[in-house]
Amino acid sequence: MGMAAFLLRRLLGLVGVLLGMSVLIFGIVHILPGNVAYAILGEFATPAAVAQLEAKLGLNDPLPVQYWRWLGAMLHGDFGMSIVMQRPAAPLIAEALGRSALLAVFAFGLVAMGGIGLGLYAATHRGRASDKVLTLAQFLLIAVPEFFWAILAVLVFASWLNLLPATGYAPLSEGVAKWASHLVLPVLVLAFGLVAHVSRLTRSSMIEVLDSRYVLAARARGLPERKVLWRHALPNALLPAITVLAIDAGLLIGGIVVVETVFAYPGLGRLLVYAIERHDLPLLQVGMMVVTAIYALANFVAELLYAVLNPRIRVAGATA
Amino acid sequence: MLDATIRTGAALEIEALSVAYPSRGGWLQALDGVSLSIAAGSVRGLVGESGSGKSTVVLALLGLLGPAARVTAERLAFDGHDLFANASALRGRRIGVVFQDTAAALNPALTIGSQVIEPMRVHLGTEHRAAWQRGTDLLAEMGIPRPAQVMRSYPHQLSGGMKQRVGIAAALASEPDLLLLDEPTTALDVTIEAQILALLDELRSRRNLAMLLVSHNLGIVDRLCDTVSVLYAGRLVESGTTGEVLHRPRHPYTKGLLAALPRPDRPHAGRLAPIQGNLPDLTAPDPGCNFRPRCAFAVAGCYRPQLLSGDRHQVSCHRVDAVADLPWPAEPVPPTAAPVASAVPLVEARELSIRFDSGGWLQRLLGKVGGVLAVDRVSVTIRNGEVLGLVGESGCGKSTLGRLLLRLLPARGGTLRFASAVVGARPDAHFRQRAQVVFQNSDTSLNPRQTVGMILGRAVRWFAIASIDAEVSAEVDRLLDLVRLPRSYAQRYPHQLSGGEKQRVGIARALASRPKFLVCDEAVSALDVSVQAAVLNLLRDLRDELSVAYLFISHDIGVIAHIADRVAVMYQGTIVEEGAVGDVLQPPYHPYTELLLSSVPLIGKRRTVAASTQAARAVPMAGGCKFADRCTRRVGPICDSVPPPVQQAAPGHGIRCHIPLPELAAVPHWLSQ
Incomplete structure (x- = not known):
């Protein structure tokens, strides 16, 4: 199997996952209590008005027809309306997504670099005091949920030290310092647990590789330790870390909802929570689709990266 | 020191090497006063069962035992250089290593070429292009077909035998004088093993290499080595020329090993003679003979400490003269034995x-x-x-x-x-x-x-x-x-x-x-x-x-x-020959059976098998004989197109081959080659 076939297969898989998820999301939203027409007209609307609106919105059509209409519209770029805010959903989501992406990118970068870096450090200092301290800290970070860190961070840095703003968001136009000061705490809290997670995994996979026959063979060939570590060990040790980073991208999205709520940060997570609270079902549907797509894409990218680093997937067939 | 080197002409000298590892039960004495030497251009075999400490010797020579191991030696020298202090300067450069299971010893993420040229780049400072060319030549010398293509391949694309050839090429890349071979053919099929052994034999004479062959397989040691040392639970028990140790063994353990070996040249030769018991506890080494609890000849006096003694053929046994002519005893036959094979x-x-x-x-x-x-x-x-x-x-x-x-x-x-x-x-x-x-x-x-x-x-x-x-x-x-x-x-x-x-x-x-x-x-x-x-x-x-x-x-x-x-006898999903043991092990045989039998390393028979690189096709041709592409005795195109018939050589002895029976019968017996 060549790289092209691999790519094709994964792309088809990606489309399949998105289609399947769209059915699920559509279905779940329709099981939720609440009625779009009531949500628009208010609780005291007359049954006649509700019926009229339902007919207008096509809510009386069979579910598959509604689903098809919704999917078709999305594929044509029509993401529908937020019925509560009476605004098109697309720009609402785009704006929130942009702010969330800011959090996610910084947090993810911190997770990838910090997690892998700490993992490698621990693996090469196996059994020493620094490794043991790191291990302890990592378990603490993994075990304690992020809302705890979020509240602690607000108490220490915002209320007590008064160094950083506790909540909210400032656009870049108000100055870099102000913009960044609103990002620091959410990003740190978001990254905390995941750094620990990734570094644990990197440590164990690096240790496994360092104990492998081919690393022994590389040393036996008299290669300097630097070469053994960076050329022979690292690429193999990173493979599992990449898979986990993709899974962590999913955890990150979950974390964003929590962190944005605690820090009152106007991102996609908060928008979704808002849509759920206000029964804004069209907005909720589209928002969830966007989240799903991001997660599926992250996994797709991880698989590609994995294939690039792993010749057993990239290069096929026997030559001798 | 230098005098000693010149006097003995030894490339490698090990004197009283001891290695201990920390373990839960205390220090585990993996090696206990092991001494051996290898002359330039000669091959020494180091044999022993699992847990005897064979691989520890290799790692000690390379200085790769890890920081936890406690290593002592009176002398550990290669060509006059102290390996104790300078192992890292010599390993990979003048001492090459080939490990068992090259599948695991080659890095899956790097191309064959980059792994083969690495020692040249690091040790000899060869620039990349020249090293690549040299690597390609080296693969060709190892008998690898299409070397330029293999250089650009990854390990998973190669068969086991090819990987082992690459492993040898990488070990030879920096032109070492000593090659350490740790079970180099253990994971391979006999036919591939025979090819690798032939290659090693050829290299040793062509490049005047000294080799240390670590193996549990006495057959391949007999095939390749000039001298043999037998290791038991961290101590040498016997050492001498291959002929002396393997053909006229003097230590009870060596006798036992040889008696326990099922030999294809002696089918149905009664009961095998096992060595009873298990390896001794290495955390509490016995000051006396540590083989004593398992030895069939042990007597009360064997608790005394002992050393290797003798001039050339050295043996570490108190009773060496008393047991000189005694074979290792066979297990008694249980009384109920009654053959029962029926025709149903x-x-x-x-x-x-x-x-x-x-x-x-x-x-x-x-x-x-x-x-x-x-x-x-x-x-x-x-x-x-x-x-x-x-x-x-x-x-x-x-x-x-x-x-x-x-x-x-x-x-x-x-x-x-x-x-x-x-x-x-x-x-x-x-x-x-x-x-x-x-x-x-x-x-x-x-x-x-x-x-x-x-x-x-x-x-x-x-x-x-x-x-x-x-x-x-x-x-x-x-x-x-x-x-x-x-x-x-x-x-x-x-x-x-x-x-x-x-x-x-x-x-x-x-x-x-x-x-x-x-x-x-x-x-x-x-x-x-x-x-x-x-x-x-x-x-x-x-x-x-x-x-x-x-x-x-x-x-x-x-x-x-x-x-x-x-x-x-099975080949690619088909039974190519079937019959009574006695019939299959003598002509007429299927050409594949003949290849298998001639590849088996036998003690006392140094046979030469050509270092051919012919390997099976991954997917056999439809229609014809599946062995056709490896067969050296093809009849003609019929082999590729028509499925061979089963010919009855004797009652119940069938051979699936196009070659007429009289011709199949007209080959020498595999033991007489």
Whole structure:
């Protein structure tokens, strides 16, 4: 199997996952209590008005027809309306997504670099005091949920030290310092647990590789330790870390909802929570689709990266 | 120091090397005062069973034992350089290493080329382009076809034999003077092993290389080495020229090793002579002879400390003169022995096939399904109480056929009869009870959280042999008696057993249902020779006592020749030859059988096998003889197009080949070459 076939297969898989998820999301939203027409007209609307609106919105059509209409519209770029805010959903989501992406990118970068870096450090200092301290800290970070860190961070840095703003968001136009000061705490809290997670995994996979026959063979060939570590060990040790980073991208999205709520940060997570609270079902549907797509894409990218680093997937067939 | 080097002409000198590792039970003495030397251009074999410390010697020479190990030596020198202080300066440069299982010793993420040229770049400072060219030449010298293409390949694209050639090339890249070979052919098929040995032999004379060959396989040591040292539990027990040590052994342990070895040149040669007992506890080394508890010749005085003594042929034994002419004693024959092979067929398979498809759902959708016929219309018959041996190279379908006969895999076609009754695709419990299996690795097939008694008791209850607790434990005792384990072992957990004992438990479990047919899938392959002999004897006795029939699957022709009544030789899913052991082991043979037999390293027979690189095609040609592309005796195009017929050389001896029988018979006996 060549790289092209691999790519094709994964792309088809990606489309399949998105289609399947769209059915699920559509279905779940329709099981939720609440009625779009009531949500628009208010609780005291007359049954006649509700019926009229339902007919207008096509809510009386069979579910598959509604689903098809919704999917078709999305594929044509029509993401529908937020019925509560009476605004098109697309720009609402785009704006929130942009702010969330800011959090996610910084947090993810911190997770990838910090997690892998700490993992490698621990693996090469196996059994020493620094490794043991790191291990302890990592378990603490993994075990304690992020809302705890979020509240602690607000108490220490915002209320007590008064160094950083506790909540909210400032656009870049108000100055870099102000913009960044609103990002620091959410990003740190978001990254905390995941750094620990990734570094644990990197440590164990690096240790496994360092104990492998081919690393022994590389040393036996008299290669300097630097070469053994960076050329022979690292690429193999990173493979599992990449898979986990993709899974962590999913955890990150979950974390964003929590962190944005605690820090009152106007991102996609908060928008979704808002849509759920206000029964804004069209907005909720589209928002969830966007989240799903991001997660599926992250996994797709991880698989590609994995294939690039792993010749057993990239290069096929026997030559001798 | 330099004087000594010049005087002895030794490339490598080890004097009183001791290595200890920290372990839970205290310091574990892996090596205890080992001394040996290797002259420039000569080959020394270092033999011993697992746990003897062979590989520790290699790692100590490279300075790669790790910081936890405690290493002492009076002298550890290579060409006058102190290896104690300078191992890192010499390793990879003047000392090359080839490890067992190159599949794991090559980095999966780097190309072959980059791994082969690395030592040149690092040690010789060769610039990249020149090193690449040199690497390509080196691969060509190792007999690798299309070397330029292989340089750009990744390890997973190469066969096992090719990987081992690459491993040797990488070890030779920096032009070393000493090559350390740690079980270099252990993971390979005999045919590939013969090629690698021929290559090493050739290299040693062409490049005047000194070599240290570490192996448990006495046959290949005899084939390649000038001198041999025998290691037992961290101490050298015998050392001398290959002829002296392997053909006229003086130490009881060496005698025992040779007596325990099943030899294909002596089929059915009575019972093997195992060495009883296990390795001693290395955390509390015996100051006296540490082989004493297992030695058949031990007397009261053997507790005294001793050293290697003798001039050239050195032996470490108090009773060396007293036992000089005594052979290692064979195990007594149990009184109940009575051969029981009858003419009644028990297992009858007709035209069984199985195909393994490759490719995912997309390939299937596009109609591009690849696949191999792992077993291709195979018919075998095994009679009551008969042992059918099944040999062939790895991947030939031996294990798959074994599983088909147990209906553990779904056959694509054909019929299976057991005791005259047809066995369907989903056999009933009655069939499962009468047909059982023993695997290679009892290590992984025994539940580590259950005692031996629980493991056996569960099988007893499952097959409703007994259900009341007292009856079950009586039955467990009976099973332990059968496999010659003390009844107290019922309380033990698998990790408290040695390899041979675990395998006995595996056999006992298979016998729990009182089966009439056992598939032994490489059942003794993972065991050391001394233990293997005992398990082989046990299996033979059980056959006689219980009249169980075996399908005995092994890649080791010596084992098959010892235990089997009839042999089937398998090649790429087809049985190419089948007959009584005596018939198959002498002409006429199928050309593939001939190749297999001539590849087996035999003690006392230095045969030369051409270092041919011919390997099997991954997917055999449709239609013709599957062996045609490797066969050196092709008749003509008919071999590629027409499936060969089965020719009857003798009653019950069939050969699937186009070559006329008289021509097949007109080859020299494989032992007389």
